[in-house]
Amino acid sequence: MLKFTQDHEWLLVDGDAATIGITQHAQEQLGDLVFVELPKPGRSVDAGAAAAVVESVKAASDVYAPIAGEIVEINQAVVDEPSLVNLDPMGKGWLFKMKIADRSQVEALMDEQAYRTLVDSAAST
Amino acid sequence: MRAGIRSCCTGAIMSDVVASDRLKHTPLYQMHLDLGARMVPFAGYEMPVQYPNGILKEHLHVRAAAGLFDVSHMGQFEIRSRNGDSEGVARALESVVPMDIVGLASGRQRYALLTNEHGGIRDDLMIARLEDRFLIVANAACKDADEVYLREAMSHACTIERIEDRALVALQGPGAEAALAELAPDVRSMRFMDFRTTDVMNVACFVSRSGYTGEDGFEISLPASHAEAVARELLKNTNVAMIGLGARDSLRLEAGLCLYGSDLDTTTTPVEAALEWSIQKARRTGGSREGNFPGAQTILHHLVSGVPRRRVGLRPEGRAPIRHGAKLFSDQDVADAIGVVTSGGFGPSVNAPVAMGYVTSAGDVAGGTIYADLRGTRVPLRLSALPFISTTYKR
Numbered sequence: 017m018l019k020f021t022q023d024h025e026w027l028l029v030d031g032d033a034a035t036i037g038i039t040q041h042a043q044e045q046l047g048d049l050v051f052v053e054l055p056k057p058g059r060s061v062d063a064g065a066a067a068a069v070v071e072s073v074k075a076a077s078d079v080y081a082p083i084a085g086e087i088v089e090i091n092q093a094v095v096d097e098p099s100l101v102n103l104d105p106m107g108k109g110w111l112f113k114m115k116i117a118d119r120s121q122v123e124a125l126m127d128e129q130a131y132r133t134l135v136d137s138a139a140s141t
Numbered sequence: 142m143r144a145g146i147r148s149c150c151t152g153a154i155m156s157d158v159v160a161s162d163r164l165k166h167t168p169l170y171q172m173h174l175d176l177g178a179r180m181v182p183f184a185g186y187e188m189p190v191q192y193p194n195g196i197l198k199e200h201l202h203v204r205a206a207a208g209l210f211d212v213s214h215m216g217q218f219e220i221r222s223r224n225g226d227s228e229g230v231a232r233a234l235e236s237v238v239p240m241d242i243v244g245l246a247s248g249r250q251r252y253a254l255l256t257n258e259h260g261g262i263r264d265d266l267m268i269a270r271l272e273d274r275f276l277i278v279a280n281a282a283c284k285d286a287d288e289v290y291l292r293e294a295m296s297h298a299c300t301i302e303r304i305e306d307r308a309l310v311a312l313q314g315p316g317a318e319a320a321l322a323e324l325a326p327d328v329r330s331m332r333f334m335d336f337r338t339t340d341v342m343n344v345a346c347f348v349s350r351s352g353y354t355g356e357d358g359f360e361i362s363l364p365a366s367h368a369e370a371v372a373r374e375l376l377k378n379t380n381v382a383m384i385g386l387g388a389r390d391s392l393r394l395e396a397g398l399c400l401y402g403s404d405l406d407t408t409t410t411p412v413e414a415a416l417e418w419s420i421q422k423a424r425r426t427g428g429s430r431e432g433n434f435p436g437a438q439t440i441l442h443h444l445v446s447g448v449p450r451r452r453v454g455l456r457p458e459g460r461a462p463i464r465h466g467a468k469l470f471s472d473q474d475v476a477d478a479i480g481v482v483t484s485g486g487f488g489p490s491v492n493a494p495v496a497m498g499y500v501t502s503a504g505d506v507a508g509g510t511i512y513a514d515l516r517g518t519r520v521p522l523r524l525s526a527l528p529f530i531s532t533t534y535k536r
Contacts, residue, residue: 048386050198050459050487051494069516073196073391073487122312 019129037110047072047100054090083121085114167213168308168365184281186214191385199388200489208384215231216284217304218277237435239492241421250336260436261407308368313358316380332536355396355532395488396528404483412443415452434438454525455496462494467513
């Protein structure tokens, strides 16, 4: 199941874990990434807490944890090569994985249709 | 670093604009849209921050080939004598800048600083001289205040005309000369900081051999009505690409060049800013036209006795950029800051984060390593010479 947040993160459920990244729209808005800072595995985060930082040439942006849970794995590939997030934000450019603390928080996130509507309506303003 | 004193200029690349204000457009606005630019508000204008290739590619293209920038938002002024006395105009200009303008030859340009009575900097400018006038280029966010100030200070000696019907573009990079020479062959004979009128596509333009990237290149002032035609003709050369303000900022940072509003403001004096090279001998203590500019007492004292703080280059260790506003410390644990970062980001040509900041002059910086606060953690940075890249000015 693929879910989205208002802040342009995506979350892919796989059993009791979730993979998190930033969306195509987000990477387009940010431009070329030059640095990614990921959370330490073992850290527990609240829903909506700043969990990672992605930096473009011009600015740093926070990536928020869509749900509460414990960070279990990070994607070293994007630390080594931040441009991977631009190239494949929904796939190889994933940022971190977390254990889902509360399933209902996942249900409450936007589905793909709702996210697309959000992006399209932002584009037309 | 700005210490609450109101600066007339914001160096921020994304300045806030009240929603109801209409943003101004340069003569190349439509062309930017046609080329797929991402437009942002900057100094009251809608300006291209990048084109579809993105900032990294644009930056690298300038250093490898040739980049074309629209900088028409900047202020252009023509200063003329009221009675044919060019020296009188030069002296009037010397009353507002600590530079040698009397000695600036016709056909030459000089970097200049408008100072205030405390020795701080109101704006940084280019001043160029032709037989019958001086041309000034000022920062976009400062041009309104500069105009008021120049009129107050100099109207008795000269006429000051704000030029609203000319565009300003910059062509920068190792391929700039070849590209511009296709339209204006005589630019090949220009050396760094030469200034002349020349025809480009049968249109009279002002051309200087100068820029804001650390590369060889030209800045061209031309009638607004011809700007798009000239720009599109230059872009027909496959070596030339349109470059936005995002890459303009990363290029100038790598070149160690100051951005007014970030590295310079009304509280920074020229020697603190490591710009003493721009104050020629004639205006210094013992020179033939010593002093007689705003803040002379402070600035001349700084030239002789040194300064409490100084602009330096900084190379963060690791990959994280350290940006404007980050506090600087002599060690990992000390509480008191010794300075602040005034410009910082990622340098695509250096392929590493680079920054500039001010640090206190005392020897707090043993071993050349200091620390910046980055999101609550102290990160080491090494003091670095400026520029971070080799400049290629055609001297």
